[in-house]
Amino acid sequence: MDYQVSDAEKKRARTPHNLFVLNIFFFNLLMTPAAIVLNVGMYGFLIPLFCSLSVIVYIYLRSTKTTAWFVDMHWRLSFRRCLWLMGGYGITAVLMLAGWLISQAAADARMAEIMFTAISRIAVLPTLLAVMVTVVFEAGALQLVNKGEVPDRLAEQFPPG
Incomplete structure (x- = not known):
């Protein structure tokens, strides 16, 4: 739905989307690979996760x-995107746990380390997809802000007051 919105409100409505995109780029796309490269172990995954x-x-x-x-509707829309990201985190956590359990079953410590490393690299894929x-x-949501629009589902769920 289109609404008559001032430029000041549009600027404030961009904030949650920009914050979410900064979160994605800084904590997921920069910090996580850096933690992997620095070889800080399992904690390398937890630091960016906690920050995000x-x-x-x-x-x-x-x-x-x-x-x-x-503005409120765009904060809610941004949080809905966060739910998708948290779903990716959840799937990754389950796969990491499975990888850790599988590696614990290995008789040789070297083989356990190799198995966990391989599985953990694959386990990150759901988060990357998310x-x-x-x-x-979020790019689409920023276009909605520029046009002064709110998704119909949000407008129906939270009608303008």
Whole structure:
């Protein structure tokens, strides 16, 4: 739906989408590979995850506040994208746990390390897929802001007051 929105409101409505994209690029696309290259072990996955989840918590908390309707809807839309990303994190966590359990079953410690390394590299793929999908979604959301639009589902669920 199209709404008459001031440029100031459009600028404020871009904030959650820009914050989410910065989160994606900095914590997922830069920090995670850097942690892997630095070979800091399992904690290399947890540091960017914790930082990213901190941003997601902020987006969630902000999405529950009430200010201008148009701005609020874009905070909620951004949080919905966060849910997709957290789904990718969840699948990756399950695969990492499975990889760790499989590696624990290996008789040779070297083989266990090799197995865990191989499986952990594959386990990251759901998160990378979620990252790519959500970045495309956020690019679309920024276009919605520029046009002064809100997705119909959000407008129906939270009608303008």
